[in-house]
Amino acid sequence: MPRTQLIEALRSFPTVSALRSSKFFKDHSANLNQWLSVPERHQYAGAQPKLRSFLRVVSWNIEKGKEFEGLLAALQEHPVLCWSDVILLNEVDVGMSRSRNRHVARELAQGLGMNYVFAPAHLELTRGVGEDVLVPGENTDSLQGNAILSRYPLSKARLLELPTCFEPFEFEEKRWGRRIALSVDIESPIGTMTFIGTHLEVRNSPACRTRQMQSIIKWLEFTAATRPVLIAGDFNTNTFSRGSAWRTLRAMVTLLCSDPDRIRQRLVTPQAQHEGLFEALRRHGFTIDGYNDEQPTAVVPLKGIEDGQYIPGVVQRWATRRMARYDFRLELRLDWIVARGLRPLGAYEVVDQTTGVGSVTAQTVKGLAFQQRPLSDHDPIVADLLPRNLG
Numbered sequence: 304m305p306r307t308q309l310i311e312a313l314r315s316f317p318t319v320s321a322l323r324s325s326k327f328f329k330d331h332s333a334n335l336n337q338w339l340s341v342p343e344r345h346q347y348a349g350a351q352p353k354l355r356s357f358l359r360v361v362s363w364n365i366e367k368g369k370e371f372e373g374l375l376a377a378l379q380e381h382p383v384l385c386w387s388d389v390i391l392l393n394e395v396d397v398g399m400s401r402s403r404n405r406h407v408a409r410e411l412a413q414g415l416g417m418n419y420v421f422a423p424a425h426l427e428l429t430r431g432v433g434e435d436v437l438v439p440g441e442n443t444d445s446l447q448g449n450a451i452l453s454r455y456p457l458s459k460a461r462l463l464e465l466p467t468c469f470e471p472f473e474f475e476e477k478r479w480g481r482r483i484a485l486s487v488d489i490e491s492p493i494g495t496m497t498f499i500g501t502h503l504e505v506r507n508s509p510a511c512r513t514r515q516m517q518s519i520i521k522w523l524e525f526t527a528a529t530r531p532v533l534i535a536g537d538f539n540t541n542t543f544s545r546g547s548a549w550r551t552l553r554a555m556v557t558l559l560c561s562d563p564d565r566i567r568q569r570l571v572t573p574q575a576q577h578e579g580l581f582e583a584l585r586r587h588g589f590t591i592d593g594y595n596d597e598q599p600t601a602v603v604p605l606k607g608i609e610d611g612q613y614i615p616g617v618v619q620r621w622a623t624r625r626m627a628r629y630d631f632r633l634e635l636r637l638d639w640i641v642a643r644g645l646r647p648l649g650a651y652e653v654v655d656q657t658t659g660v661g662s663v664t665a666q667t668v669k670g671l672a673f674q675q676r677p678l679s680d681h682d683p684i685v686a687d688l689l690p691r692n693l694g
Contacts, residue, residue, distance in 0.1 A: 304331065306338075310445055313479055314428045319472045335426065338446070339480055342422040342460040345409065350418050352388045352454040355492065356655040357648055357662050357687050359386050362535035362640055364393040364502070364601075364681035367431075367447065368407030373673025375414045383668060383685055386660055389489060390417070390452040391500035393537045393681075398444025399427060401435040408450035415452065420460040420487050423448040424502070425471060425480030432476045447478075449485045449500045449536070461486045463522050468511035469504050469546060484519050484534075486526070494690045496645070497527040501536040508544035509578045516580035520587050531644030531690050534589070537681065538639050542569055542577035555622050563628050570635045571599050584641050591639060593647030594686040598667040599634035601681045640665070640686045648687040662687040 304312075309331060316322040353359075361384060365374055378384050392411075396402040412419035423446045430436050451457070463484040471478035484501035499519060503512045516538075523532060543557070544550040558566060574581040574591060581591065605626040651661035665686040671678045 304334075306445070309334065310426065310428055310442075313426070314477065317473070319470055322472070335479060338426060339423045340462065342420050342462050342485060344418075344420045344457060344460045345412065346418045346456065347412065347416060349416055350454045350456075351416070352491070353386050353658065354388055354655045354660060355657050357653045357689050358388055358491065358493065359663075359685065359687050360389045360391070360498075360533065360535065360640065361387040361683050361685050362391045362393075362500070362638055363683035364537040364638060364679060365395065365407070366679040366681065367394050367396045367399065368402045368405060368411075369396075369435075370673055370676060370678045371402060371405055371407060371410065373671070373676070373678045375411060376673060377671050377678060377683075378411070378415055381668065381671070383663060383666070384683065386658075387685070388454045389498060391498065391535045392450040392452070393500065393502040395421060395448055395450045397421065397423070397446040397448075398442060399431070399447065400440040400442050401431045401438050403438075404440065404443050406444075408452070412452050417452040417454050418457045419450055419452045420457055420485060421448060421450045422460070422462045422483055422485040423480070424483045425478040428472075428477040428479060449483060449502060451485060451487050451498060451500050453487070453489050453498075455489050455491045457487045457489060459486070459488045461526070463519065465501070465503070465515040465518055466511075468507040468514070474506075482515060484522075488530075494531065496531045496533065496690070497523070499523075499532065499534045501534065501538075503537070503539045503580075505539040505541065506545050508546070508550070509540075509542065509580070512539060513579040513583055517583050520583060520589075531642070532589075533640065533642040533645060533688070534584075535638075535640040535684075537637055538578075538580065539637055540573035540578040540580070540639070541635055541637065542573045558629070559622060559625050566629070567634065570633060571597055573636060588643040589641045590643065591641050593649075594640040594642060594665050594688075595636075595684065596664070596666050597636070598669070598682075599636050600638040600667055600684060601635050603633045603635060605629060605631045605633060638681055638684050640684060642688065644691055645688045646691045648689065653687070653689070
């Protein structure tokens with residue numbers, strides 16, 4: 304059965320249980336799972352690192368790649384981003400109408416002269432939500448996932464399925480799939496390192512995200528126990544729990560009854576108390592120190608109560624008016640770089656011998672736009688590093 308027909312059939316099932324109990328699932332589950340189980344890898348023969356004396360890493364949730372031309376231009380021309388030799392990407396489309404049916408990872412890699420691995424997380428059963436459905440055309444491959452681009456050779460591309468604590472099949476943006484982590488080994492003159500890109504769950508709780516991170520850590524103990532490791536991506540560390548009436552009500556009361564300055568501080572320092580995944584990482588030798596600044600990486604407009612189906616309309620309207628105390632927006636630190644066995648660099652701590660480019664302090668790159676449109680709803684984050692034994 305062609306993919307478009309399979310997707311149409313999938314879309315017709317209202318729940319996962321109805322799907323799994325169907326003859327359709329028995330007949331086609333192998334095909335469905337095959338589409339989501341194998342990373343796609345391509346080595347570009349002309350790939351050459353830009354920096355030889357240290358490694359610049361970028362992590363970026365690119366919001367499906369909808370602003371492809373601007374993303375490519377930023378990665379080619381921005382004075383910090385253009386020197387990146389490893390780029391970890393979240394929310395990467397393949398064959399979605401909202402991103403002009405591009406294979407976003409492949410086309411970015413081609414434009415940048417880089418190797419790439421793409422790992423699918425979801426088979427998309429809609430064209431998206433909001434303005435996505437206004438983009439002309441229909442989906443082709445209907446995939447979204449994570450990608451890693453590198454100017455160094457890539458090996459041992461592996462896809463790790465994370466524990467599920469939200470079912471996207473029964474959501475407005477209907478999907479078949481799960482959250483994943485993508486792991487690759489990158490071979491460079493300064494050593495072989497394992498890089499993992501991941502995108503943790505937003506529509507559940509800090510405890511859910513901790514379980515997902517713990518599964519990555521446990522997996523690493525069998526695959527890269529002694530090798531330098533870097534994990535990066537959108538950890539969705541919003542510090543709140545979602546997905547039920549009680550959780551939504553509790554989050555709303557916290558926002559409306561707390562000191563706004565304390566909430567603002569909480570949202571840019573979730574590692575201080577509210578997101579247990581950071582403690583799980585620390586116990587296994589990982590650190591965020593030196594790889595991140597204290598800037599928000601995403602801004603969420605407070606136009607209404609998300610998950611508002613759990614709250615009566617009159618309460619929603621009252622609560623929305625009260626959001627003026629936050630200027631109708633929340634700024635959050637959702638994106639992170641963490642590592643072990645590596646050393647983050649400061650400003651001009653190391654100068655590349657070939658180019659004269661100096662290392663930079665870890666930073667969030669703000670204000671990127673193309674033709675007056677933001678490139679993504681997240682800002683990219685950057686860190687320069689060396690293996691610890693070279694530091």
